[in-house]
Amino acid sequence: MPELPEVETVARQLSAALCGARIAEVTVFDGKLAHCELETLLGHRFEAVGRIGKQVALVLQRAKRERVLLVHLRMSGRLLWQPSAPQQRVVAPDQLLHSKLGGAKHTRLRFRCNTGTLEFVDPRRFGTCAIYPSRADVPLPGIDPLSDEFTAEALGRLLKDARQPLKPWLLRQDRIVGLGNIYASEILFRAGISPFCIAGALRASAVRRLHDQIRSTLSAAIEMCGTTFSDFQQSNGESGGFQEFLTVYEREGLPCVRCKLPIERTVQAGRSSYYCPKCQR
DNA sequence: ATTATATCCTGATCGC
DNA sequence: TGCGATCAGGATATAA
Numbered sequence: 001m002p003e004l005p006e007v008e009t010v011a012r013q014l015s016a017a018l019c020g021a022r023i024a025e026v027t028v029f030d031g032k033l034a035h036c037e038l039e040t041l042l043g044h045r046f047e048a049v050g051r052i053g054k055q056v057a058l059v060l061q062r063a064k065r066e067r068v069l070l071v072h073l074r075m076s077g078r079l080l081w082q083p084s085a086p087q088q089r090v091v092a093p094d095q096l097l098h099s100k101l102g103g104a105k106h107t108r109l110r111f112r113c114n115t116g117t118l119e120f121v122d123p124r125r126f127g128t129c130a131i132y133p134s135r136a137d138v139p140l141p142g143i144d145p146l147s148d149e150f151t152a153e154a155l156g157r158l159l160k161d162a163r164q165p166l167k168p169w170l171l172r173q174d175r176i177v178g179l180g181n182i183y184a185s186e187i188l189f190r191a192g193i194s195p196f197c198i199a200g201a202l203r204a205s206a207v208r209r210l211h212d213q214i215r216s217t218l219s220a221a222i223e224m225c226g227t228t229f230s231d232f233q234q235s236n237g238e239s240g241g242f243q244e245f246l247t248v249y250e251r252e253g254l255p256c257v258r259c260k261l262p263i264e265r266t267v268q269a270g271r272s273s274y275y276c277p278k279c280q281r
Numbered sequence: 282a283t284t285a286t287a288t289c290c291t292g293a294t295c296g297c
Numbered sequence: 298t299g300c301g302a303t304c305a306g307g308a309t310a311t312a313a
Contacts, residue, residue: 002306002307003306003307006306032289032290054307072307072308073307074289074306074307074308075290075291075305075306075307075308076290076291076292076305076306076307106291122290123290123291123292124289124290124291124292124305124307125289125290125291126289126290126291126307126308127307161282162283163282163283164282164283164284168283168284171307171308173307173308180306180307181305181306181307182306183306227306229305229306249306269284269285270285270286271306271307272304272305283313284312284313285311285312285313286310286311286312286313287309287310287311287312288308288309288310288311289307289308289309291305292304292305293303293304293305294302294303294304294305295301295302295303295304296300296301296302296303297299297300297301297302
């Protein structure tokens with residue numbers, strides 16, 4: 001589900017909500033997460049929440065020792081925070097089932113804290129957890145597109161020897177970290193570049209447009225709290241807003257916002273690509 | 282070095 | 298209303 005803007009949204013909201021919370025109870029519901037030794041986080045306090053690539057980094061501390069819980073949401077994962085109610089209220093079971101938190105059928109992991117409860121909910125069970133000693137120990141295979149190092153020149157160097165078509169290349173997390181299937185198509189439309197272009201063959205002017213659009217599209221999406229396509233939820237259970245601004249994704253057959261010709265869909269490396277054949281060359 | 286394919290899972294949707 | 302096929306925003310291992 002979540003690409004960089006959605007993960008950034010979750011990280012920002014969790015950061016504001018749960019910093020200072022101390023973990024009083026850890027419950028692992030999914031055996032797939034058992035190897036992470038999540039129980040050892042008992043007694044830790046949340047110090048900060050950030051984003052590393054597409055992953056949420058929850059920085060924890062106990063007795064001045066830092067540890068980082070890295071959560072990858074993959075396709076369907078969500079991190080939901082429910083602050084403790086000021087007063088304990090009795091909730092009917094059917095109400096609980098539909099509340100943002102607590103009744104979720106697919107809760108994989110739960111941290112009960114003094115100030116609220118954090119749940120990792122993941123219907124498809126693709127999501128992963130890992131614990132690292134510190135943020136600096138988390139490996140980052142590619143460059144973060146919102147970092148200062150990600151200049152047009154840096155993008156040009158990355159692209160130089162790539163023989164792949166551009167759209168699948170943009171999904172490579174060992175080059176640029178954070179793009180996924182929605183934003184890759186959106187960025188290419190906004191940059192006016194065909195998804196079929198060979199990555200290494202872009203002219204300098206196209207590289208600059210691509211660089212501009214990678215940064216501005218991601219930034220705009222973050223401002224809108226991400227894209228809710230079918231089920232992305234912010235940490236408080238609300239929807240993002242960027243789906244209103246999607247130009248091509250899931251718009252096959254609908255008129256291009258620029259030239260009115262129908263948007264086309266094709267499959268590249270097993271994933272759908274959406275594009276306007278006239279506006280993207 | 283690239284590229285397709287299968288795989289991990291479940292749920293939603295669509296055609297019959 | 299039910300059933301099977303197909304498709305999902307991710308990523309990796311393997312094969313070609």
